[in-house]
Amino acid sequence: MPMFINGFLYIIGETVKGLYRNRWMCLTSTGVVVVTLLMLGVFMLVNLNISHVTETVKQQVEIVVYIDEQADQASLDELGRKLSAHGDIDEVRYVSSQEHMDRLHRQLGGMLEGYDTGLENPLLASYEIRTVVPELVVPLANELETYPGVSTVFYGQGYVENLFAVSGVLQMVGLALMAGLSVTAVFLISHTIKLTVMMRQREISIMKYVGATNWFIRWPFVLEGLFMGFAGAVVPLFGLYYLYQFSIDWVVDNNLVFLTLLPVQVVLIELAKYLVPLGTGLGILGSTFSMGRFLKV
Amino acid sequence: MVEAKNVCMKYDKGGQYALENLSFYIDRGEFVFFVGSSGAGKSTLLKLIIREIKPSDGVLKVFGRDVGRLPRHRLPYLRRNIGMVFQDFRLMEERTAFDNVAFAMMVTGASRREISKRVPHVLGLVGLQGKADAKVRDLSGGELQRVGLARAIANRPAMIVADEPTGNLDPGTSLDIMNLLRSINLRGTTVLVATHNREIVDRFKKRVLYLENGKLVGDEQKGIYAHVH
Numbered sequence: 032m033p034m035f036i037n038g039f040l041y042i043i044g045e046t047v048k049g050l051y052r053n054r055w056m057c058l059t060s061t062g063v064v065v066v067t068l069l070m071l072g073v074f075m076l077v078n079l080n081i082s083h084v085t086e087t088v089k090q091q092v093e094i095v096v097y098i099d100e101q102a103d104q105a106s107l108d109e110l111g112r113k114l115s116a117h118g119d120i121d122e123v124r125y126v127s128s129q130e131h132m133d134r135l136h137r138q139l140g141g142m143l144e145g146y147d148t149g150l151e152n153p154l155l156a157s158y159e160i161r162t163v164v165p166e167l168v169v170p171l172a173n174e175l176e177t178y179p180g181v182s183t184v185f186y187g188q189g190y191v192e193n194l195f196a197v198s199g200v201l202q203m204v205g206l207a208l209m210a211g212l213s214v215t216a217v218f219l220i221s222h223t224i225k226l227t228v229m230m231r232q233r234e235i236s237i238m239k240y241v242g243a244t245n246w247f248i249r250w251p252f253v254l255e256g257l258f259m260g261f262a263g264a265v266v267p268l269f270g271l272y273y274l275y276q277f278s279i280d281w282v283v284d285n286n287l288v289f290l291t292l293l294p295v296q297v298v299l300i301e302l303a304k305y306l307v308p309l310g311t312g313l314g315i316l317g318s319t320f321s322m323g324r325f326l327k328v
Numbered sequence: 329m330v331e332a333k334n335v336c337m338k339y340d341k342g343g344q345y346a347l348e349n350l351s352f353y354i355d356r357g358e359f360v361f362f363v364g365s366s367g368a369g370k371s372t373l374l375k376l377i378i379r380e381i382k383p384s385d386g387v388l389k390v391f392g393r394d395v396g397r398l399p400r401h402r403l404p405y406l407r408r409n410i411g412m413v414f415q416d417f418r419l420m421e422e423r424t425a426f427d428n429v430a431f432a433m434m435v436t437g438a439s440r441r442e443i444s445k446r447v448p449h450v451l452g453l454v455g456l457q458g459k460a461d462a463k464v465r466d467l468s469g470g471e472l473q474r475v476g477l478a479r480a481i482a483n484r485p486a487m488i489v490a491d492e493p494t495g496n497l498d499p500g501t502s503l504d505i506m507n508l509l510r511s512i513n514l515r516g517t518t519v520l521v522a523t524h525n526r527e528i529v530d531r532f533k534k535r536v537l538y539l540e541n542g543k544l545v546g547d548e549q550k551g552i553y554a555h556v557h
Contacts (some may be wrong), residue, residue, distance in 0.1 A: 041434055052422045071437070077522070136521065233418070234420050236418070237418050237419070237420055238431070238527070239404075239407075240412050240482075241407065241408075241412075241431065241435055242404040242405065242406075242407035242408035242432070242435050242436065243404060243431075243435035244401075247404075247435055288557045327351040
């Protein structure tokens with residue numbers, strides 16, 4: 032059998048044996064990874080959904096440009112052209128004064144019956160505009176006010192500025208807390224893995240004395256670290272899946288329709304994309320780096 | 329095989345010499361005792377030979393190579409040619425006698441077939457027939473040192489370095505271990521033993537290097553312990 036296959040089989044065998052021989056220590060380390068990543072995962076769930084809710088609300092913000100009824104046709108044509116060509120505008124829709132009246136009828140559900148016959152429609156035609164990103168609403172609205180043929184511009188003044196400010200603060204706080212929790216996770220996990228390696232420093236020094244190369248010693252430890260980190264990330268994912276599913280059911284059962292939670296698959300993928308590399312990476316790096324000084328025998 | 333020229337060793341800069349200006353030559357196939365009281369520098373010298381530490385000054389050649397200048401990545405290959413035996417055995421306690429010996433062969437890239445043939449053979453040589461599957465933690469002190477010896481000779485090293493190999497053993501077992509070392513030496517392997525076991529040194533009448541306060545104060549063929557002072 033070629034030497035590298037021998038070596039490979041040895042490394043796999045040693046990894047499995049190492050995990051079995053030190054099963055209590057490995058279970059403890061994996062437990063620490065599970066608890067740390069579970070905490071981080073719960074926080075990420077909350078954070079992702081806060082972002083989702085604020086983004087959903089922000090996406091619903093639109094600008095309504097009311098057209099000046101005194102404006103001549105040339106100004107109106109120019110306004111239409113400028114709006115269609117504007118780079119910050121994603122979608123623009125013309126709503127005639129008759130359409131506004133029809134909407135009003137629908138909203139009031141027949142309460143206007145009999146009042147509007149023979150009267151001139153007082154409602155102004157408008158353009159309803161969605162911006163490329165919600166944050167462009169305020170500057171664009173200010174710009175549109177200066178356009179010819181524009182009577183008034185409405186975008187929920189005051190309310191929108193507050194919404195953006197609050198969502199900005201929430202996002203910053205969320206990011207800061209996530210960074211803090213991630214750093215804590217890094218410390219906790221790498222120190223636990225380090226402890227696992229330290230418990231076996233005698234074994235490592237013996238391996239050095241009989242002439243094992245550093246990588247020959249390191250590989251099984253690295254794979255053990257990888258396994259502990261991976262298991263430590265996958266277990267909380269299952270826990271988080273059930274926790275999140277339960278939360279969704281609770282929201283539905285309690286008719287909290289304003290809480291539009293992200294679908295469970297989307298959330299799970301987002302969590303997996305972050306937690307699995309974090310757990311696995313920390314497992315590998317933790318064991319690789321903590322071995323360093325024991326290999327200097 | 330081992331050549332020291334003015335070898336000095338200080339653990340701390342500005343501190344005292346653990347070894348001072350040691351010069352000697354050990355030829356292939358010799359059996360040499362390093363003797364001296366505790367703190368004389370015996371263990372330090374062995375640590376230098378296996379390149380656990382580097383000399384502060386002077387040149388120490390092992391197998392013709394200056395170990396002070398040996399790059400770290402070459403270290404495993406030096407150690408595969410040196411079988412090491414320790415007072416505290418330094419065995420992997422959770423593993424069997426077979427596994428401990430096999431590991432030393434595994435690191436050299438020996439095949440499974442070679443290992444499964446050689447390990448029972450060397451365990452037999454040290455008198456541990458039938459103990460291959462015993463967990464190291466279940467063995468007696470004498471048996472532990474036999475496993476240590478079996479591990480040391482598994483790769484047919486050119487040299488055995490033993491640091492107080494009888495330090496934790498009763499006189500009868502100590503003699504058995506030393507007899508094993510002698511028989512290994514008779515097969516052509518160089519054997520270096522650091523000890524302060526007077527009886528053993530006097531009984532074996534091999535070359536003795538006397539160390540005192542880090543200095544080499546005597547070098548006698550067929551020496552006896554009484555000549556330390």
